[in-house]
Amino acid sequence: xSRKIQHNNIVTDELLAQCNKENIxxxxxxxxxxxxxxxxxxxxxxxxxxxxxxxxxxLQHCDNKFFVDLSKRDIARYQSFCLTxxxxxxxxMRRVKSTxxxxxxxxxxxxxxEYQGYKPIVRKIENPVNEKVFTKTIMSEExxxxxxxxxxxxxxxxxxxxxxxxxxxxRRKSELPRFKVSYFDDENIILGSLYKTPEKVKTKGRGSxxxxxxxxxxxxxxxxxxxxWMNYRKEHGIESEWLFPKKVNGEYxxxxxxxxxxxxxxxxxxxxxxxxxxxxxxxxxxxxxxSESNIPDSVIQDIIGWDSAExxxxxxxxxxxxxxxxxxxxxxxxQVEQKSLSDL
Numbered sequence: 001x002s003r004k005i006q007h008n009n010i011v012t013d014e015l016l017a018q019c020n021k022e023n024i025x026x027x028x029x030x031x032x033x034x035x036x037x038x039x040x041x042x043x044x045x046x047x048x049x050x051x052x053x054x055x056x057x058x059l060q061h062c063d064n065k066f067f068v069d070l071s072k073r074d075i076a077r078y079q080s081f082c083l084t085x086x087x088x089x090x091x092x093m094r095r096v097k098s099t100x101x102x103x104x105x106x107x108x109x110x111x112x113x114e115y116q117g118y119k120p121i122v123r124k125i126e127n128p129v130n131e132k133v134f135t136k137t138i139m140s141e142e143x144x145x146x147x148x149x150x151x152x153x154x155x156x157x158x159x160x161x162x163x164x165x166x167x168x169x170x171r172r173k174s175e176l177p178r179f180k181v182s183y184f185d186d187e188n189i190i191l192g193s194l195y196k197t198p199e200k201v202k203t204k205g206r207g208s209x210x211x212x213x214x215x216x217x218x219x220x221x222x223x224x225x226x227x228x229w230m231n232y233r234k235e236h237g238i239e240s241e242w243l244f245p246k247k248v249n250g251e252y253x254x255x256x257x258x259x260x261x262x263x264x265x266x267x268x269x270x271x272x273x274x275x276x277x278x279x280x281x282x283x284x285x286x287x288x289x290x291s292e293s294n295i296p297d298s299v300i301q302d303i304i305g306w307d308s309a310e311x312x313x314x315x316x317x318x319x320x321x322x323x324x325x326x327x328x329x330x331x332x333x334x335q336v337e338q339k340s341l342s343d344l
Contacts, residue, residue: 010086011052019055020064027051030106042174050099057081068107068115075100075125083128090128097122137281138317143273144285148225150272159265161229162244166279168218170286170304173279175203177256179215179243184226195219203305213305287315 016024027048034044058065061081062074079097082088088096104120112118144167151160162176169176183197190196200212232238238245244257262279269277290300297309304311 011049011056015056015059016052018064019059020066022066023055023058026067026107027055027103030103033106033110046095047099047102050096051103053096054078054100067103068118070121072121072124075122079125079128094127097125097127137276137278139277139281139285144282147269147272147277152228155232157225157229157232158244159268161225162262162265163269163282164222164225165217165243166282167286168222169215170283171215172204172283173262174259175201175215176262176279177242177244177259178202180241181230181243182241183215184217184243189219193219195222211305215305216303284315284317287312288317291316292318 030051031044031048034047057078058067058070061077062070065074075097079093082093082096083090101120101122104122107115107118108120144163147163148160151157151163165171165179166173166176178201179197184195188195188198195217197215201215203211203213203215229243238252240252240254242254242256245252246255246257247253266277266279287300287304290303291297291312297312300312301309306312
């Protein structure tokens with residue numbers, strides 16, 4: 001099945017209303033501080049969720065204590081509770097503890113005039129170990145075609161289009177919803193083979209703006225699925241500048257789809273294939289496909305937007321014997337013809 005972090009319905013508005021008001025105020029001040037130093041909205045939202053869960057825990061299991069008054073034993077008990085009762089993975093626990101540690105450092109370094117003598121304690125609690133290691137999924141072209149055919153059969157042209165976009169761009173899951181319809185005007189096709197975004201798009205990176213890149217999509221294999229989705233949108237009156245608009249209460253709104261929606265799609269794809277599917281494996285598949293077509297690493301680097309061509313080695317899943325077969329045969333060394341992107 002797909003890789004999935006377990007979520008628990010821990011926080012409600014009613015419970016938050018009962019939480020220690022000092023904790024709520026402290027948390028809000030901390031998040032405001034993070035905004036002032038240009039932490040990304042994604043990071044801030046993750047911190048907010050972590051703090052809400054912790055405030056509710058303190059309400060229910062720790063006499064609604066103020067954060068500043070907590071002991072190392074309190075933090076250790078929280079870690080144990082999360083692992084045993086919430087069934088959190090060690091990885092998630094470490095991430096949540098990182099949030100609490102950042103808050104603790106904020107008090108020590110920024111609010112030291114208000115809380116004199118306060119000592120950061122969260123980092124003193126040893127992190128859990130034995131994190132589950134996921135087996136990397138390597139998708140074949142046949143498996144991906146099964147998924148595309150499944151989506152078409154179910155008339156889920158949005159899923160087919162997004163899956164094809166991931167296959168033919170190598171973009172991360174969080175970046176796929178950021179494509180706009182206008183990016184796929186014919187005037188944005190370069191060299192007869194690549195869609196090139198007319199503006200730079202926010203990708204992964206620190207800060208509210210993140211790293212902004214020009215993105216590229218292989219036009220020929222992608223366009224049939226793009227056309228199916230756009231024809232469906234036209235027939236059903238779906239209007240939005242975003243290629244994959246958000247759906248709320250059965251209606252599409254002019255906002256990009258949340259990347260979390262893709263997690264449920266990944267679950268569906270895993271069930272269809274009978275093995276783990278996650279969108280990041282398509283980034284590997286895309287790079288591997290380009291590499292096996294003899295596209296130089298420097299070109300792949302520019303298409304993906306990496307700072308170093310060394311990343312091509314990390315993402316290329318071609319086995320050594322397959323690589324050797326391209327260059328060596330019964331007669332010795334082969335003459336390998338380099339392909340162009342229009343051949344893909």
